[in-house]
Amino acid sequence: MFGKRYFAIRERLAEVVxxxxxxxxxxxxEILDPVTDxxxxxxxxxxxxFVVCGEVNAGKSALINALFGKEICExxxxxxxxxxxxxRYGEKAASTEKRPMLVQELCPLDFLRDFEVVDTPGSNAxxxxxxxxxxxxxxxxxxxxxxxxxxxxxxxxxxxLVARLPEEQxxxxxxxxxxxxxxxxxxxxxxxxxxxxxxxxxxxxxxxIFPVSAKLVMEARTNDPPLSHMLRKxxxxxxxxxxSSKVSxxxxxxxxxxxxSNSAQEVLNKIEARIEERSDTL
Numbered sequence: 001m002f003g004k005r006y007f008a009i010r011e012r013l014a015e016v017v018x019x020x021x022x023x024x025x026x027x028x029x030e031i032l033d034p035v036t037d038x039x040x041x042x043x044x045x046x047x048x049x050f051v052v053c054g055e056v057n058a059g060k061s062a063l064i065n066a067l068f069g070k071e072i073c074e075x076x077x078x079x080x081x082x083x084x085x086x087x088r089y090g091e092k093a094a095s096t097e098k099r100p101m102l103v104q105e106l107c108p109l110d111f112l113r114d115f116e117v118v119d120t121p122g123s124n125a126x127x128x129x130x131x132x133x134x135x136x137x138x139x140x141x142x143x144x145x146x147x148x149x150x151x152x153x154x155x156x157x158x159x160x161l162v163a164r165l166p167e168e169q170x171x172x173x174x175x176x177x178x179x180x181x182x183x184x185x186x187x188x189x190x191x192x193x194x195x196x197x198x199x200x201x202x203x204x205x206x207x208x209i210f211p212v213s214a215k216l217v218m219e220a221r222t223n224d225p226p227l228s229h230m231l232r233k234x235x236x237x238x239x240x241x242x243x244s245s246k247v248s249x250x251x252x253x254x255x256x257x258x259x260x261s262n263s264a265q266e267v268l269n270k271i272e273a274r275i276e277e278r279s280d281t282l
Contacts, residue, residue, distance in 0.1 A: 001111055002240065003048075003247030013257060014044060017264045024267050027274045043256055047089070047116045048247060051137045054147030055155040056122030059178035062214035063147055064119055066236060067243075068111055069221065073119050082125075084133050087117045101133040123157040138165070142253075143246055144172055150179045150188070150211070153195055163202040170203055174242055180211035180235060210239040 001007075052060045061073035061081060072087055083103050090106025098104050118137050121130045138144065146162055148155065165173065177195065180188060188211050199207035212235040220230035231237060247253075 002115070002244045004244070006248040006250075006253065007114065010044060010257065013260060013264075014041060017260060020264045020267055020271075023271055027271050044260060045113075047112070047114050048142040048250070048253075049116050049118070049137070049140060050143045050145060051118045051120065051134075051141040052145045052147060053120050053123060053134065053158065053161060054178075055124045055149065055152075055158055058122070058147045058149040058155075058158075059214055060147045061119055062218070063145070063176060063178055063212065064117055066212070066214035066217035066234075067240070068109075068115070068117075070109060070111075072105075072107060072109065072117075081119055081121045082127060083121065084130070084137070085119045087112060087119070089113045089116075099133065101127070101129040123161055124155055134161075138169065141169075142172060142250060143174060143243065144169065145174045145176055147176045147178050148195070150177055150183050150191065153177060153191060154198070159198065159202055162199070165203070170205065172246070173203075173207070174239070174246070175199065175207045175209040176239065177209055177211040178214060181213040181216055208242065210242060211235045212239055 052064055054060045061075045064073050064087075065071045065075065073081075073085070083097075083101050085103050085105050086098075087105045087107060089109065089112035091108055092106065093108060094106040096104045096106075118141075120134050121127050123131075123134075144165075146158060148158065162173070175195070177188070177191065183191065192209055192211065195209050196206050199205075199209070213233070216230050216234035217236050220227040220234065
């Protein structure tokens with residue numbers, strides 16, 4: 001899964017801080033702070049939120065399934081996503097309409113403990129209330145994936161959504177050219193070149209664009225073991241590396257790690273001072 005290094009550091013830090021908290025309780029509960037009393041775990045283990053946008057039949061749902069190796073989204077030749085579907089972890093599967101355009105999908109899949117996913121209707125679907133609901137998620141997303149179909153990656157609605165993003169959100173954006181198996185390498189190079197030019201016009205920066213074939217990914221995984229050459233050809237490996245980098249270097253998450261580490265150090269200093277006080281009284 002994505003960001004293995006980040007999650008390894010996070011879990012190790014959690015173990016250390018819980019240990020510091022236990023030591024603080026033994027020295028005097030007044031030493032504890034909101035971090036070392038265990039409440040920090042909620043913020044530290046808050047799932048990353050991925051939001052996937054694109055036009056009708058761009059292959060958004062298929063891409064989500066390919067990324068996580070599970071068919072969590074329904075895929076069909078006809079558009080199936082009429083509302084936003086927010087996939088989250090739950091002990092039991094349950095589907096709940098939270099708002100007219102938002103359905104919460106609870107699934108007992110372990111990866112959803114760390115990664116929540118929002119699958120959106122087509123940006124050009126003209127569904128009343130959909131654009132407003134999508135806009136609610138954009139500011140809080142940790143990663144925004146804009147998916148373009150290789151057959152027509154020029155959808156004005158999707159590019160307009162990209163153009164409206166504030167500067168601080170552009171660092172959380174990834175562009176995916178889906179269904180890449182439908183074009184040869186030369187055609188892909190031409191399309192990618194035009195997309196980069198358009199992306200620079202819309203955002204002021206040259207975007208990274210990842211050609212991916214979710215179809216090849218799923219075909220490769222029907223074999224046991226999965227066909228490695230087909231996975232490489234699908235482009236998924238490069239996209240996975242990009243996502244892992246975004247996860248591992250997310251500034252908000254790194255800030256939380258640093259704050260937790262600093263708080264643990266402060267409590268350790270208090271413990272040391274308390275031990276010295278007790279030694280002086282003996």
